[in-house]
Amino acid sequence: MTCFLCKGNMSASTTTYMEDLGNSIIIIKNVPCNKCNQCGEITYSGTTIKQLESIIDKLKNSLTEVAIVNYSNNVA
Numbered sequence: 001m002t003c004f005l006c007k008g009n010m011s012a013s014t015t016t017y018m019e020d021l022g023n024s025i026i027i028i029k030n031v032p033c034n035k036c037n038q039c040g041e042i043t044y045s046g047t048t049i050k051q052l053e054s055i056i057d058k059l060k061n062s063l064t065e066v067a068i069v070n071y072s073n074n075v076a
């Protein structure tokens with residue numbers, strides 16, 4: 001896999017995903033991703049994006065202002 005920005009090499013890594021919903025912030029740790037060795041650009045697989053969406057969906061109904069979760073604990 002090559003980076004779509006700089007054509008550098010991408011390698012498997014993990015990152016912290018943050019979503020600002022206005023009145024609350026969701027932080028998801030240890031999200032699997034591909035990271036460019038050259039420019040640091042991060043891409044997620046389709047499966048990961050779907051998982052992120054379902055985690056956010058579950059959390060956005062909670063009244064917590066800041067939710068910090070671990071990706072691996074929230075994937076069925």
Ligand SMILES: [Zn+2]
Pocket residue numbers: 003004005006007008036037038039040041
């Ligand atoms: Zn790059």
